Amino acid sequence: KQEVTQIPAALSVPEGENLVLNCSFTDSAIYNLQWFRQDPGKGLTSLLLIQSSQREQTSGRLNASLDKSSGRSTLYIAASQPGDSATYLCAVKETSGSRLTFGEGTQLTVNP
């Protein structure tokens, strides 16, 4: 059974700092990995999707990497802003079906 773990569970940083969120998964047989953002009481906003054949994806200040063989992904946020405060979730899509398995998220607070 696929298990997804995110470290740290919570992170508080001053504005402007670069930061890294970590995600690990136990079964490397995945189609893709996705990073989401969730604001309190809201649904999920997709940030980046990395296919299993890719090593990284970039969007603005966000960069996500994928090392499928070691079961790891990182989300790098450059020059963090208070508006980046949210919970960040990673999820993997397995090759055996269409379901996503989510990690428990990292709650990020960027202080002005």
Added chain:
Amino acid sequence: GAVVSQHPSRVICKSGTSVKIECRSLDFQATTMFWYRQFPKQSLMLMATSNEGSKATYEQGVEKDKFLINHASLTLSTLTVTSAHPEDSSFYICSASGAGVNQPQHFGDGTRLSIL
């Protein structure tokens, strides 16, 4: 980008009431829709997967007679919580994806269900 609309955003009702939640894909055909449940400070737990025109596939431990799912068209799926009780109070989120195994899931804004 693809938009998924979920209604209502919040429901407060008495124990024993049945509650219907709608999930619509506004600008794409949703071949597959997913229903998740999220408890406070926890991640999303998949409840069921539905393909248009087919019966939903429920995850282990999810009562299909309690959580009725209908996916009658390529743009609409509904989740009905039947005879809801306080323990059913939670945040319910739907997502939808188009055809193809590498299509991303697009999420609705969720429904906060509170059973008194």
